[in-house]
Amino acid sequence: MLSPISPAELAARQAALFTAPSHVAAKRLIGWTLRVDGVGGRIVETEAYHYSDPASHTFPGPTARNAVMFDPPGAIYVYRSYGIHWCMNLVCGDEPGSAVLLRAIEPTDGLDLMAARRGLEDPRLLCSGPGRLCQALGVSIAQNGLRVDAPPFELLPGPAVEVVVGPRIGITKAVETPWRFGEKGSRFLSKPFPKT
DNA sequence: GTATGGATGGACT
């Protein structure tokens, strides 16, 4: 059970998260709870992207697609991946053009709706990947540019958890930058982390 | 105007 938190404290903790460098925010986000219209769960896997990072959509500079990544921290950046899937980022950072990709959630709220949207029941397959997560939470380009600190989104701090680190998934540039973060031992990761 | 290449997931061997 989450302890009650005042609106002022929530706003302060969100602001501190959003304005941290994206790789710090990505690590801190592990264990927070995200819901969209009441559907969601605990964030268990993230990746960080930075404008100076060749793997980032913002590396070539501002464009129509990545414009939201230059919005103030707390904005939601959604893009289509491989022509099929949606991927959801939270704009974070001490400089513009950086964000945290949400890769996996441990589903806790709205399991039935998530299962219906995904067309399957297994909780481990509902949100274990960036495309799956967006499908389960009903996130698409329609949510691009909205803010995570306003409805239909909710973002709440969780207890500190043990976090593991590894290289990011599916990229072709800056492959070795260890900016993927996950909750140690979680069964809801998109892929295991390499043993350290 | 056309060409290209993904921050993926699911089906299959």
Added chain:
DNA sequence: GTCCATCCATACT
């Protein structure tokens, strides 16, 4: 492990 569906921003001609 391999294969590939399918879209759009971007980089060309």
